[in-house]
Amino acid sequence: MSPFDSLDAFLIYSSGVFCSPLAIFIQIQGYLICLTLAVGWAFAAYVRSREIRHMKDSMKGGNSFAFLSHNINDLEHSNQVNLPRVTVVMPLKGFGEHNLHNWRTQITSLYGGPLEFHFVVESTDDPAYHALNRLLADFKDDVDAKIIVAGLSTTCSQKIHNQLIGVERMHKDSKYVLFLDDDVRLHPGSIGALTAEMEKNPEIFIQTGYPLDLPSGSLGSYCIYEYHMMHADDFRNNRHGVVSDLRDGGYSDDMTLAAIAGAHKRLITSPPVAVFPHPLASDLSFSRYWNYLRKQTFVLESYATKVNWIMNRALFSSHCYLSWGFVAPYLMAVVHLAAALRIYSLGHSLGDTAHTSHGLTLAGCLAICTFIELLSMWNLTRIEVQLCNMLSPEALPLSLASYNWCLVFIAMLVDNFLYPISAFRSHFCQSINWSGIRYHLKDGKISKIDRSKDKGPKYTDLGGKRLYGKRGVHPNSSIFGSWSTNLTQWRQPRKFDV
Numbered sequence: 001m002s003p004f005d006s007l008d009a010f011l012i013y014s015s016g017v018f019c020s021p022l023a024i025f026i027q028i029q030g031y032l033i034c035l036t037l038a039v040g041w042a043f044a045a046y047v048r049s050r051e052i053r054h055m056k057d058s059m060k061g062g063n064s065f066a067f068l069s070h071n072i073n074d075l076e077h078s079n080q081v082n083l084p085r086v087t088v089v090m091p092l093k094g095f096g097e098h099n100l101h102n103w104r105t106q107i108t109s110l111y112g113g114p115l116e117f118h119f120v121v122e123s124t125d126d127p128a129y130h131a132l133n134r135l136l137a138d139f140k141d142d143v144d145a146k147i148i149v150a151g152l153s154t155t156c157s158q159k160i161h162n163q164l165i166g167v168e169r170m171h172k173d174s175k176y177v178l179f180l181d182d183d184v185r186l187h188p189g190s191i192g193a194l195t196a197e198m199e200k201n202p203e204i205f206i207q208t209g210y211p212l213d214l215p216s217g218s219l220g221s222y223c224i225y226e227y228h229m230m231h232a233d234d235f236r237n238n239r240h241g242v243v244s245d246l247r248d249g250g251y252s253d254d255m256t257l258a259a260i261a262g263a264h265k266r267l268i269t270s271p272p273v274a275v276f277p278h279p280l281a282s283d284l285s286f287s288r289y290w291n292y293l294r295k296q297t298f299v300l301e302s303y304a305t306k307v308n309w310i311m312n313r314a315l316f317s318s319h320c321y322l323s324w325g326f327v328a329p330y331l332m333a334v335v336h337l338a339a340a341l342r343i344y345s346l347g348h349s350l351g352d353t354a355h356t357s358h359g360l361t362l363a364g365c366l367a368i369c370t371f372i373e374l375l376s377m378w379n380l381t382r383i384e385v386q387l388c389n390m391l392s393p394e395a396l397p398l399s400l401a402s403y404n405w406c407l408v409f410i411a412m413l414v415d416n417f418l419y420p421i422s423a424f425r426s427h428f429c430q431s432i433n434w435s436g437i438r439y440h441l442k443d444g445k446i447s448k449i450d451r452s453k454d455k456g457p458k459y460t461d462l463g464g465k466r467l468y469g470k471r472g473v474h475p476n477s478s479i480f481g482s483w484s485t486n487l488t489q490w491r492q493p494r495k496f497d498v
Helices: 003-017 021-060 099-107 127-138 158-168 190-200 232-236 241-248 255-264 286-301 306-345 352-391 406-428 479-485
Strands: 088-093 117-122 144-149 176-182 204-208 208-214 226-230 267-269 277-278 431-434 438-444 444-453
Touching: 003 117, 021 352, 088 190, 088 267, 099 117, 099 127, 099 277, 117 158, 117 352, 158 255, 176 190, 176 232, 176 267, 176 406, 190 204, 190 226, 208 232, 208 306, 208 352, 226 232, 232 241, 241 255, 255 267, 255 286, 255 306, 255 438, 286 306, 286 406, 286 431, 286 479, 306 352, 306 406, 352 406, 352 438
Parallel strands: 088 117, 088 176, 117 144, 204 267, 208 277
Antiparallel strands: 176 226, 204 226, 431 438, 438 444
């Protein structure tokens, strides 16, 4: 038998194996995962479309400032002067192509109450320091903003260290503190909307939101698919140990605050308007994306309490299982389709091998579920783009035209295939290099911090922001570009992170 015949036999045999009861269960499970995602995205789309309807109804009623408040009476001077003071704390690291525009949208908020901005950098050597100085010089008479040099962290991640230094310097009368990442764009009414929610429900511990990723066109940007507002007194009084848990070995502010909220039965909410444009860099590489994914899984290795550790292990296990449970049916479907094509090309009838015909039915079911899933994702993205455009009427409108849905689908497969690999890598290697700093964990807390500009990357892993003063070697512009120029080298695709 020739090698070609052996390959045919292997495909037909594998297709038969993938029609066994266990394989059918795995494939049906994959269908359910697709449909569950579709339902979740449909619900999120409904919530945001309801917000759009409320804004349109308010505009029809004569409120041309509905993007700031549904009730135009809330914008009266008598109400605005009574708004609570808010401190915005933004930890910075590096400077990239979208930062100036992001910062500009953040400091030009139309919040009517007292507002101050604390931009916190590690040192004056950070490129962000000089770029921000130039920006704030243009707004020195219009906004209350200052740059704070935090120095090097020794007991926690640099980001958390910068956040805590920013909180220490906030105004004594600040009622709320808003932690912002520097890679998202705010809407003019975002701070007012978040503050209004906190005022309506004092039981809220944290308000958080989500980025609307704006792809750059490369595959890497599709595979990277935020902020917290809290009570200032929670930090002043170290309530629930929020400061000490972050300062003493904290690596991830998200996971630490979520653990505190869960342990003390505190409320976490996300208002429908908390969707912010998140432009992705145009020069993504696989190595950058991989380090970003490593960071996302590495946070599951950090914990503050035993209950937090158990929750992280549950997230670790369920995410790994569901990720590969999502990918496995597609691998099986490829085998079913390849076997059917070979049988047809050889002039045989598909009826000659019943399991191949059965395999095509399974692949067809997967295709239907995938279409429903992508349709739901497209609808959610469409609504979020519309909502962002209504919330920022002064900005250039966002468009769905920047999305390549074939790449979105491929990115979903890449992400879910690599996630368990990254998670196991993070579990067995308790260290990570993030933004030029290597963090080592022990018992869920940072035990050692290494800094070396000579060995660290020139760019941050998500947005391509320069970490140091001099520009390093520019990475390949896209994954497909690197594939086309290095096809004979059998390179792995490369990605990126901010």
